[in-house]
Amino acid sequence: MSIVGQRFVPVIVIDDPGLAPDLASALLHGGIGCAEITLRTEAGLRAIEAAAEVPDFTAGAGTVLTAADVDRVVDAGARFVVSPGLADDVVERAIELGVDVLPGVATATEVQRALRFGLDRLKLFPAGPLGGLDLIRALAGPFPGVRFLPSGGVTPENARDYLASPAVFAVSGSWMATRELIAARDFDEIARLSRAAVELVP
Ligand SMILES: O=C(O)C(=O)C[C@H](O)[C@H](O)COP(=O)(O)O
Numbered sequence: 001m002s003i004v005g006q007r008f009v010p011v012i013v014i015d016d017p018g019l020a021p022d023l024a025s026a027l028l029h030g031g032i033g034c035a036e037i038t039l040r041t042e043a044g045l046r047a048i049e050a051a052a053e054v055p056d057f058t059a060g061a062g063t064v065l066t067a068a069d070v071d072r073v074v075d076a077g078a079r080f081v082v083s084p085g086l087a088d089d090v091v092e093r094a095i096e097l098g099v100d101v102l103p104g105v106a107t108a109t110e111v112q113r114a115l116r117f118g119l120d121r122l123k124l125f126p127a128g129p130l131g132g133l134d135l136i137r138a139l140a141g142p143f144p145g146v147r148f149l150p151s152g153g154v155t156p157e158n159a160r161d162y163l164a165s166p167a168v169f170a171v172s173g174s175w176m177a178t179r180e181l182i183a184a185r186d187f188d189e190i191a192r193l194s195r196a197a198v199e200l201v202p
Pocket residue numbers: 011038040062063064082083084125151152153154172173174175
């Protein structure tokens with residue numbers, strides 16, 4: 001399973017890898033089948049490993065900054081790799097290993113660089129501060145074949161509008177599984193917020 005077909009990609013910052021299986025189950029319970037587990041914390045890598053074991057769940061890695069990170073997260077079981085920006089070595093290594101890669105782009109120049117790698121699904125980061133849907137509409141003009149994953153400033157209030165754009169394949173954000181909710185083991189609330197997100201899509 002890959003990220004294709006997913007419409008919500010929760011961004012996870014986790015401090016205890018032991019919580020990853022319950023987190024993945026809560027997301028699944030809410031109707032979300034994947035997550036980008038970031039390497040922002042020490043626990044990230046082991047959390048990917050644990051979430052990758054959960055049946056029907058697609059564990060991905062976020063904040064992947066180097067080719068060595070790609071090796072580590074793929075070894076841990078990550079099925080997709082997300083970066084805040086576009087680093088050639090990260091993209092090349094992910095392609096070599098045959099894992100989906102979603103580099104972050106913020107400009108038309110970066111979209112062109114991503115296209116040279118044959119990528120047509122890109123993260124747009126940080127989507128809100130960059131101009132949100134206005135920017136996506138502007139980029140969709142010269143790049144009609146590209147689909148974006150807006151991340152950064154996506155909320156339950158604007159997710160539906162983003163997802164209504166044909167240039168958006170999924171949205172990403174931390175709101176349905178915040179670091180605090182995970183640390184508090186509030187898996188019922190994570191499932192509820194996930195369900196509410198999924199229900200935003202007609
Ligand atoms: O660390 C990374 O590699 C990231 O991917 C950054 C995240 O995409 C955003 O931090 C999510 O933004 P919020 O939903 O506004 O919290």
